[in-house]
Amino acid sequence: MFLLPKGNPLAENVPISKLQLPDALEKLKNGKLTGCAIFDFPAADCALVYDEGKLVTAIVHRDGNEIKDQAALQSLVELMLLASSGTFSVYALSKDITLAVMALVGGPATIDSQEIKLIDFKALLDRIKTEQMTATLKIYTPERAGLIFYRNGATVGFFHDASTGIETSAGEVQQIAGLPGARVDLRVLADTDGFVLDLAGLIDIRALWEASSGNPFATPAPTAVAAPSEPTAPAPAAAASTLSADEIEAAIFDLANRFVGKLGRTLAEKELMNIGSVASLKDPDKLQEFLAAIEKGSKLLASSNKIKEMKEAISAQAAQL
Amino acid sequence: MDLTGFFQALTSIFPFLPKVYNAVVIDYTSLLLVFFWFVAAAFSFYFSLNNSRIWTSISIGFFLLFWSQSYQLNPWHETFTVMIAVHYMIGTVAILVISHGIQEYFVFTRTLEITGSKKTIYIGTAAILAFTILVVSLNPKPSLYVLRNYRMMNNTVWFYLCIINIYTIFKIYKEMKDSPIANGILSFGVVFIFALIWKGAGLYLMMYQWDKPWLDIIEFDGISTDIALHQGKVDIAKSLFKTFNFLTSFSVAGTFAYLFKLLR
Known part of the structure; x- marks a missing residue:
């Protein structure tokens, strides 16, 4: 079971x-994301782990295989272009949890698929503590999975398949450990001496994306294919509410683009990510914070009159939330 | 314009100023050039007041340029050689600070982050200038040779930073070409192309020792010059220097006026 924490x-x-993959990744980079982006395809899963906007680890699980880093990014581009459906989620995580997730996704398996009954579990926990490991302990059965995150030997959080966020108590994960046939993986973060490579700098996603999109043998652009099927999506009430927020978000980005240009759009995307999501704009304080942040950057790009008009138009859009 | 009477009156009010014996005549072109630098300094100062911190570096740079250019209008500027050296350094620091502002602008277009504070820029520039003054004052009184070296350093720094600035401005323009002020930024590129030719021509003349300061130095030293053999090249370089000096100051004032219109 491919399980990553939701922050x-x-x-x-x-x-x-x-989703336009290069734009989405650019947005995560500019927003200095610390956390992970998860792509869920019908036949594969992909996770990208970010540390302050740096893409530090990428992994694709496909047909029972693990593909990592640059190869994973190439695989992601293919999946994006070929998959007929799938979802994309981004979760901000604390630095401590992110490091543990880096261990989970990219770290070597110190203990690999060991049955809990056959090992000295208490000694293992002591070892994590004494060796001050930054690691993730994955406890799982075929049906359930739980994660325990460690930073320098100290427990920093828990997560399991029914969690909606990082938990502070081990209760549910302990129960999974008690299930018959439960197994354990320990993935430890390799010592990098603080040097972390930005994978986004090693591979030109945009060029790869454009090259792959232009392939006459590739399936038609996903946007064009999926658009007509949107109205028939299940759970109409929830979908309508999400779509409405999405539409407002898109309208805000378009306004920033119209008044300030392409950089204005990117600026709006970044600042919106900084305050959380478009739903946060319901809060007048958050809206003011968002407008002030956009204004600060826009002063280098457009006239004060245009900025004023843009702010008014964005406020009007946000009022519809 | 004959300003002899004005400066003589000034010496009578401030007796510590050296007496003015020769006529002080300032040509209108020089006045106009300084006026253009003043316009640039004033507009950029206005931007730094109302706009983002990134303009602060550019504003200080243009103010220092205006300062170093206007200093040359005063009739005593050749009396105090230490001050001449200091003002060449101020002109050099000016392009460094402007370039810093342009680099920050570029970083902004790539990251959309604005970091640092105006205070840091003010204090940093003041500290560099203070250090420069200290270095000049701790050393022997600059001879004509030394002053020429200061000037050559100024031209060299300008020349290379102009190249970098043109490249950076082109990159900034590419990032923001659909933004309302993109053409204003591109105009800055034109300013630096003019400045590159202006300072490049000056540097060329100095490297081959065909510049006026060198000819003044050797006038009484009996050192020979090959200037007569290359008069064509010298004339072209001199006319480029003069023309692009004017075009640089004119275009910088025009660019700031244009940016003012775009940013209002």
Whole structure:
């Protein structure tokens, strides 16, 4: 079971069809995300782990295989272009949890699929503590899975398949450990001496994306294919509410683009990510914070009159939330 | 414009100023050039008041340029050689600070982050200038040779930073070409192309020792010059220097006026 923790959701279950991968990754980079982006395809899963906007680890689970880092990014581009459906979510995580997730996704398996009954579990926990490991302990059965995150030997959080966020108590994960046939994986973060490579700098996603999109043998652009199917999506009430927020978000980005240009759009995306999500704009304080942040950057791009008009138009859009 | 009477009156009010014996005549072109630098300094100062911190570096740079250019209008500027050296350094620091502002602008277009504070820029520039003054004052009184070296350093720093600025401005323009002030930024690129030719021509003349300061130095030293053999090249370089000096100051004032219109 491919399980990653959900932190503060910045985007959740966004249809892949609505996503332009290079733009989305650029947005995560500019927003200095610390956390992870999860792509859920019918036949594969992908996770990208970010540390302050740096893409530090990428993994794709496909047909029982694990593909990592640069190869994972290439695989993600293919999946994005070929998959007919799928969702995309972004979760902000604390630095401590992010490091543990880096261990989970990219770290070597110190203990691999060991049955809990056959090992000295208490000694293992002591070892994590004494060796001051930054690691993730995954406890799982075929049906359930739980994660325990460690930073320098100290427990920093828990997560399991029924969690909606990082938990502070081990209760549910302990229960999973008590299930018959429960197994354990320990993934430890390799010592990098603080040097972390930005994978986004090693591979030109935009060029790869454009090259793959232009392939005459590739399936048609996902946006075009998926758009007509949107009205028939299940759970109409929930979908309508999400779509409405999405539409407002898109309208705000378009306004920033119209008044300030392409950089204005990116600025709006970044600042919106900084305050959480478009839903946060319901709060007048958050709205003011968002407008002030956009204004600060826009002063280098447009006239004060245009900025004023843009702020008014954005406020009007936000009022519809 | 004959300002002899004005400066003589000034010496009578401030007796510590050296007496003015020769006629002080300032040509209108020089006055106009300084006026253009003043316009640039005033507009950029206005931007730094009302706009983002990134303009602060550019504003201080243009103010220092205006300062170093206007200093040359005063009739005593050749009396105090230490001050001449200091003002060449101020002109050099000016382009460093402007370039810093342009680099920050570029970083902003890539990251959309604005960091630092105006205070840091003010204090940093003041500290660099203080250090420069200290270095000049701790050393022997600059001879004509040394002053020429200061000037050559100024031209060299300008020349290379102009190249970097043109490249950076082009990159900034590419990032923001659909933004309302993109053409204003592109105009800055034109300013630096003019400045590159202006300072490049000056540097060329100095490197081959065909510049006026060198000819003044050797006038009484009996050192020979090959200037007569290359008069064509010298004339072209001199006319480029003069023309692009004017075009740089004119275009910088025009660019700031244009940016003012775009940013209002």
